[in-house]
Amino acid sequence: MSVASARRRQALSRFWKDFGRQRTGVVGLAILVGAAVLAVIAPLFIDESVTNVVTAGGPKMAPPSLDYPFGTDESGRSILLMVWWGSRTSLLIGFLAALVSMLIGTVLGIAAGHFRGWISAVILRVTDWFLVLPSLVTALVLAAIMGGSTFTIIMAIGVTTWPSTARLIRAQTLAVEARPYIERSKALGAGHWHVTTRHVLPNVAPLLLASTTLEVASAIVTESTLAFLGVSANKTSWGTMLRGSYDWGAATAGAWWYILIPGLCIVAVVMAFTLCGRALEAVLNPRLRKAGA
Amino acid sequence: MTETEAPAETVATDRRTLLEARDLRVEFASRGRRARAVDGVNLAVGEGEIVALVGESGCGKTTLARTLLGLERPTAGTVHFDGEPLKYGSKALKNYRKQVQLVLQDPTGSLNPRHTVYEAVAEGPRIHGLPDEEEIVNSALSRAGLRPPERFLLRYPHELSGGQRQRVVIAGALALNPKVLIADEPVASLDASVRGEILALMLKLRDELGLSALVVTHDLGLAWNIADRVAVMYLGRIVESGPVEQVLTAPRHPYTQALLSVLPESPERVVLTGEPPDPTRIPGGCRFHARCQVLASGKAAEAGVDARCRGELLDILPASAGAQAACYYADATG
Numbered sequence: 001m002s003v004a005s006a007r008r009r010q011a012l013s014r015f016w017k018d019f020g021r022q023r024t025g026v027v028g029l030a031i032l033v034g035a036a037v038l039a040v041i042a043p044l045f046i047d048e049s050v051t052n053v054v055t056a057g058g059p060k061m062a063p064p065s066l067d068y069p070f071g072t073d074e075s076g077r078s079i080l081l082m083v084w085w086g087s088r089t090s091l092l093i094g095f096l097a098a099l100v101s102m103l104i105g106t107v108l109g110i111a112a113g114h115f116r117g118w119i120s121a122v123i124l125r126v127t128d129w130f131l132v133l134p135s136l137v138t139a140l141v142l143a144a145i146m147g148g149s150t151f152t153i154i155m156a157i158g159v160t161t162w163p164s165t166a167r168l169i170r171a172q173t174l175a176v177e178a179r180p181y182i183e184r185s186k187a188l189g190a191g192h193w194h195v196t197t198r199h200v201l202p203n204v205a206p207l208l209l210a211s212t213t214l215e216v217a218s219a220i221v222t223e224s225t226l227a228f229l230g231v232s233a234n235k236t237s238w239g240t241m242l243r244g245s246y247d248w249g250a251a252t253a254g255a256w257w258y259i260l261i262p263g264l265c266i267v268a269v270v271m272a273f274t275l276c277g278r279a280l281e282a283v284l285n286p287r288l289r290k291a292g293a
Numbered sequence: 294m295t296e297t298e299a300p301a302e303t304v305a306t307d308r309r310t311l312l313e314a315r316d317l318r319v320e321f322a323s324r325g326r327r328a329r330a331v332d333g334v335n336l337a338v339g340e341g342e343i344v345a346l347v348g349e350s351g352c353g354k355t356t357l358a359r360t361l362l363g364l365e366r367p368t369a370g371t372v373h374f375d376g377e378p379l380k381y382g383s384k385a386l387k388n389y390r391k392q393v394q395l396v397l398q399d400p401t402g403s404l405n406p407r408h409t410v411y412e413a414v415a416e417g418p419r420i421h422g423l424p425d426e427e428e429i430v431n432s433a434l435s436r437a438g439l440r441p442p443e444r445f446l447l448r449y450p451h452e453l454s455g456g457q458r459q460r461v462v463i464a465g466a467l468a469l470n471p472k473v474l475i476a477d478e479p480v481a482s483l484d485a486s487v488r489g490e491i492l493a494l495m496l497k498l499r500d501e502l503g504l505s506a507l508v509v510t511h512d513l514g515l516a517w518n519i520a521d522r523v524a525v526m527y528l529g530r531i532v533e534s535g536p537v538e539q540v541l542t543a544p545r546h547p548y549t550q551a552l553l554s555v556l557p558e559s560p561e562r563v564v565l566t567g568e569p570p571d572p573t574r575i576p577g578g579c580r581f582h583a584r585c586q587v588l589a590s591g592k593a594a595e596a597g598v599d600a601r602c603r604g605e606l607l608d609i610l611p612a613s614a615g616a617q618a619a620c621y622y623a624d625a626t627g
Contacts, residue, residue: 010447180402184462187362188417188469189390191383198416202407 018283025279031272039087050081051236061248061255071257073241074248079261082236087265089237093153094220094269100158101219102212105165110196110204112166113173124170127163135160136225143231150233153226157219165211169204176203206281213277217270224266238262308339311505312361312393312473313612316370319353319360326573330356332529333370337612338473343499343506345516345537347552348526353572354509357526358475361507362395374473391421394466398478400458404450410434410461411446417469429468436502437464438494456487463494467502474498474506480515492519513552517541522614525549528570528580530609535616545618547587578603579621587622596625 019025049055058068058076065071070079112123139156146152176182176199185195226232227239228246241262245251250258319331330353338344348354359365361372363379363386372379374392379385394417397403404413414430423429434442437460450458459479466474476495480488496519498504508519516523517537524534525548533546544550551563567584576583582602585593593599598621607619618624 006447179405180397180399181405183364184395184397184403184465185405185416186364187390187395188465189387189420190416191387191420194420199405203405 015283019279022279022282024275025283028272028275028279031268032276035087035091035269035272038084039091042084042088046081046085048085050077050085053077061250061253061258063255064257070261071255073244073255073258074250079241079257082241083238083261083265086236086238086241086262089150089233089235090220090223090239090266091269093150093157093223093233093237094216096154097157097161097219097223098212098215100154101161101165101215102208104158105162106169106201106204106208108162109166109169110173110200113170113177114192114196114200123166127166130160131163131167133160136222139222139226140229140231143226148231148233150235153223153231153233156226157222161215161219161222165208165215168207168211172204172207173200176200210277210281213273213280217273220266220270238266308342310337310373310612311340311375312338312507313373314357314361314370315373315612316609317357317360317367317372318369319356319365320368323573328572329529329575330572331360331367332572332575333609334526334529334531335609335612336524336531336534337614338505338507339614340472341499341503341505342522343495343508343520345520345523346507346509346526347511347513347516347523349511349552349570351570351572352526353529354526355477358395358477358507358509362393362475363389364395387421390417391469392471393473393475394469394471396459396462396466396474396476396479399482400455400462401450401482403462404458406450408450409446410439410448410450410453413450413461414465414468417465421469423469430464433464433468434461436467436498437461438490439464454487455483456490459483459487459491460494463491463498467498472505474504475509476506477509478511479508481510481512488515495519513541513556525552528575529572530580530619532581532610532620533616533618534610534613536614539616545616545623546581546620547585547622548581549618551586578605579607579619593622596622598622598625 053075056075056077058072058078060072060074060076062068062072062076068078068080070083072078073082108123108127112120112127138160142156142159143152146155182195182199185199190198220238223237224239224242227237228243230243232240232243242259245255245258245262314334314336317331317334318329321328321330332353334357336344336346336357346354346357356365360367363372363381366381374389379389408416411430414433415426418426418429430446431442434440434445439445439457439460445453445457445461450461453461474495479495480491483491492515495506495508499506508515510516520537522535523537523540524531525540525546526532527548533540533544533549540549541553544553551565553559554561554563563586565584565586566589579585579602582588585602587593588599588602593602601621605621607621610617610619
């Protein structure tokens with residue numbers, strides 16, 4: 001298997017070289033890695049007590065200072081530490097909800113595009129049905145019924161956002177299946193599994209990746225929206241912080257740091273995902289590759 | 294050579310018949326009507342024989358090729374391989390794939406742009422779980438004329454020329470050690486200098502590996518260069534078949550004559566008039582009669598067959614090796 005492993009190594013090193021050329025993608029990746037690492041190592045430095053209103057010791061609604069670089073909230077908690085701790089919930093929900101949505105959307109989308117006839121028809125009707133459900137309301141109801149936990153919020157977001165992915169993947173699957181190399185593959189003896197995993201999936205992967213990055217971004221936004229509307233996992237997240245700033249009239253009080261900091265965090269992470277997705281797409285699509293690269 | 298008495302089941306070839314279509318019919322639903330893409334075809338490909346299937350676009354030759362490969366199910370009739378009727382269970386079909394392989398018209402489209410040459414050629418062996426994948430790939434590539442194979446293994450299709458891509462496709466088919474190659478317009482998208490190379494490769498494979506081939510084409514020159522036997526298809530049915538020298542130098546069917554007359558070296562050309570053929574509305578009588586230049590010129594009436602041309606259905610030609618034509622006029626005038 002020396003040829004196969006050499007090929008894999010070469011492909012990987014080429015991928016990294018190409019990705020390195022995408023400057024915006026590298027910036028996006030750096031922000032993402034930074035955010036993820038910070039979220040993971042947060043327990044080494046702080047714990048959940050930074051979000052505790054009872055033990056908070058700072059002045060109320062204080063502007064940024066040396067002690068509190070991003071100011072404090074209505075209970076005197078440090079915005080910096082809250083944003084740090086809250087990134088854990090926001091990122092976790094964003095990633096997992098996007099993953100759930102992607103899994104459902106990809107499996108159903110490929111199935112609807114690959115199998116014709118009644119299987120496709122049934123999947124499409126179900127997709128249409130979920131598509132016309134107002135997803136935010138459905139997520140609110142689901143979360144209300146199942147009770148507020150991180151798992152509930154993830155499922156509520158994942159289950160309501162997959163139809164657009166399924167539609168997208170189905171359209172791409174249909175386009176890929178019309179190519180002659182699918183015919184060649186079938187003539188070589190390929191079954192459904194081989195065609196879908198070896199040809200369709202790699203071909204929809206860049207689209208899927210771009211879609212997933214946007215999905216993570218939108219899941220983070222949705223989580224914030226749900227939290228803002230009062231449905232949350234009862235844990236500090238960027239969304240619940242925005243909710244708090246609204247509840248305590250931060251805008252009228254002129255406490256810009258209370259609104260701006262969590263908001264900027266959301267914007268930065270969402271942007272980073274988008275930049276990464278675009279760069280990955282450019283690298284993974286061989287037709288966009290320069291000759292000789 | 295007597296071809297008149299040959300029944301559909303027995304074939305009077307000196308070669309053993311490998312792949313055979315018997316009374317094959319394939320129909321599609323097309324805008325509410327039934328399109329009879331293949332409408333009764335008997336065709337045999339012998340061992341080590343190259344048969345060219347010639348006809349204009351839309352005459353059903355690609356459908357016939359797909360049906361012979363088992364990619365399309367016949368509405369009626371059967372495909373026989375090595376004397377056995379083809380079964381359509383997934384296991385039986387998978388085994389059949391090792392015997393009969395496909396080469397498509399467009400080598401660029403038939404290769405997944407994300408797969409290296411190695412992956413493209415190894416696809417067949419991987420599907421069938423053959424051992425010594427690397428060795429199979431190397432030998433298939435060198436047999437297809439890509440030497441040394443190591444130079445090509447890690448290339449992507451977009452880094453190769455059109456001729457090299459078609460060689461990769463052929464190597465992918467050879468990797469399964471098939472007995473028959475079905476090539477659908479194998480050189481139509483290649484430029485003239487490369488066409489000769491690919492044709493020479495197919496002839497070499499026949500000589501060295503004893504590979505049989507069915508070459509689907511609209512190009513009579515290609516048929517002349519490569520084939521032992523030629524079958525001319527019109528509107529879902531074979532109208533003339535026989536050894537290539539006989540059919541292409543002394544065509545008996547008016548349609549074959551018309552096809553040959555438009556070649557540059559032909560003295561006078563016959564331009565067919567009338568509606569282009571429509572497989573949803575196959576005319577009664579001889580299916581070619583509405584466009585037949587012999588009938589239009591009145592020669593058929595002189596021979597006294599014009600009424601039969603217009604009103605009497607022709608028998609399906611048997612899968613015979615000798616020269617034969619499905620034409621009342623040709624039969625009447627000899």
